[in-house]
């Protein structure tokens with residue numbers, strides 16, 4: 475949306491980083507993103523139990539590989555096999571839920 479109004483404050487971008495460093499005596503500006511860090515991201519998904527058809531929450535880590543695990547339903551204690559397939563490019567993922575006896 476176009477606006478003819480101008481902010482009275484001088485935007486910080488009017489100064490370059492060197493000038494700011496000189497003015498404040500700071501260390502060179504740390505650039506976030508210049509250092510790649512792996513931070514585990516997990517999602518909390520609702521799992522529908524194939525035994526009692528009640529749902530409960532379960533946590534999955536968004537990694538680069540398929541995760542498979544068996545856990546017990548907190549409602550009926552039935553064993554459930556969970557297959558979590560992350561698809562990182564689009565941020566989509568797939569969760570397979572099967573009975574595990």
Ligand SMILES: [Zn+2]
Pocket residue numbers: 523524525526527528547548549550551552
């Ligand atoms: Zn259940």
